[in-house]
Amino acid sequence: MRSEAILSVRDLGFSYGTREILSIPELDVRAGETLALVGPNGSGKTTLLKLLNDLIRPSSGSILFEGRPAAGDPGLRLRSVYVHQSPFLLAGTVYRNVAYGLRVRRVPEPEIRRRVEASLDLLGLAGFKRRDAKRLSGGETQRIALARALALEPELLLLDEPTAQTDRASGERIRTVLADLATRGGTTIVFSSHDAAFAEALADRAAFLEEGRLVRIEPGRRRYAADLPSQAPESPV
Amino acid sequence: MNPFLGALELIVSGDREVFLIAGTTLHFSFWSTAFSTLPGLALGILLANYRFPGRRAVAAVVSSLTALPTVVIGLFVYSFISRSGPLGSLGWLFAPPGVVLGQTLLALPIVVSLVYTGLSKLDARFTETLVTLGAGRLRRLASTLFEAKYVLASALLNAFGRVTGEVGVSMMLGGNIRWYTRTMTTTIALDTSKGEFERALSLGILLLAIALAINALVHAAVKHEE
């Protein structure tokens, strides 16, 4: 499958003072693919994801979004979203969190309500709307952050270790949702994982990082969804 | 009679002058805290959220200004609002506006400094979250204020407590005029100098009560934040 690149990395360098964190001569993210970033802690996965979302800027080289410089591009900002490995929920209710990005985009309030409910449902959080976002478990927080991102119906979804640090049930739910999303197509997903087996199962391609360098790219199997028991007994809610 | 019992009797019996003095004090503190709120927030946010040359130096100066003795502020403002000073025509010396001006200057660095440190402690992921969800500058600012509302409340309460308990500014700029600019602390200073401890003690007890109440609120705000 050949497809147009939604993101192109060219001669990318990122340094902290004199310490080089990341150096990638070339990497394309194809529109609609699911790309896994695989590597141990400190290999530069988080940095690359943040660079791809224009949350931080390269020290050298460039990132192109649909052929144009990504830095400051309003299209990239509104059509992509990044989810932290350990997400931060804003003060207030769960509803406020999931509605936040939709309000920024001036989506009409009835539509916001519909989308918030739909994405909370999807993550098995139907009863959570009025809950205080600061008083939730790690797994619940992780799922709400993903619901908050999915409510935006992003074309480009950037996820940092989406299933790390969750309870087992939350992890299963997130895996199912991501597998469905990848299978349905239409959403480009870039996610990081230190778990190569999981990454290759979910991804079309897996990019392996070591000490800030891209060492190889392998095709993934994308059969994870099929492997999952359809009704996991410990499935949440 | 034991002066402590006498003091309690003044409070319990609702002595008119004692409560008028307490009212004047709270009145001054309320306005000086109110006037320091907007510039204090603005400067605190500016220091915490925007990089500009000399930012660290400004932050250091502000934090050292929080330790400025009240009499120095009093002296400084005095020289400005005295009839022979540049703002003399306002007639603010020995009048409530003079005290409020001095106390506002006393409160301002406290508000700036606490807002600055409070916002600096906000999680780094917080701003990234707002940005990635697409919030523009103005919405990020509003969301920051909302996120840090308890920090801001505790900054204002701290400033309120400081101006309520200060004596230098009230004495020098208010002149301790009875029924007009006499505050709890200037009354305590005056009564103690006269060797009359009952009323001084009753005001001391009220001040203590106010300080405890403010402390409880600050504590509640901080706890809520955690």
Added chain:
Amino acid sequence: MNRKALVLALAALCAASAFAMGGKEAAAPANPRIKLATTTSTENSGLLGYILPIFEAKTGYKVDVVAVGTGAALKLGENGDADVVLVHARAQEDAFVAAGHGVDRRDVMYNDFIILGPASDPAGIGSAKSSTEAFSRIASAGATFVSRGDKSGTHVKELDIWKAAGIAPAGTWYKEAGQGMEQVILMANGMPGYTLADRGTWLAVKDKTSLKICYQGDKGLFNPYGIIAVNPAKWPSANNEGAKALIAWIMSKEGLKAIESFKLNGEQLFFTYK
């Protein structure tokens, strides 16, 4: 504490703060506030609290009393921060008027200074023939003496007496307090030591001390008070109407009678020249 309680408490604090100051009575004159800079001896003895309400009720003026030392009171007048001054240091008052800072100076009243000391009178000043001799005895005995040290009228008077005695007071026995009269008397009581005080303040605080009057009655201890309006030509912003009204009332029969009738613990404190 939950959020609602916090909001409620904040609201209560604001409401308490907004409670008005009151104290404004009958308003009649265009500029009803008169700023009177005076010495601690007139304010803290209770004299002004006794006579001014009569004036205020009659005229609708409101007198704001700033009680400081004589030197500071004159400085406030000089800088236009007061409308009228009531002080006790004749030479400085004359200099104040001569320099054009004040007008319409009037002799209001007098009382006298006394030398307070420990009941045992260790320097033996009780038998001195003059205040100058009393001071000399204190200095040569090296007995503790507490000075106001604040350029107040009392301090000026004290320095005049040392000068007349040919003594430059210095040494561990001589303490410059830099405080008001009551505080200095209380300090002299605590040390114990001698001090020069005005009779009015002494009568107001004597129950709180074990000091006694060791020396009194000398002509040199006469303590006259003058009242001066701040020069309106120099400070047009000053409330000269109010100052004139206050001076006129104090010098009237009614004002002088009010001063004469003010008593503390049954004793008259200030005497007029009627």
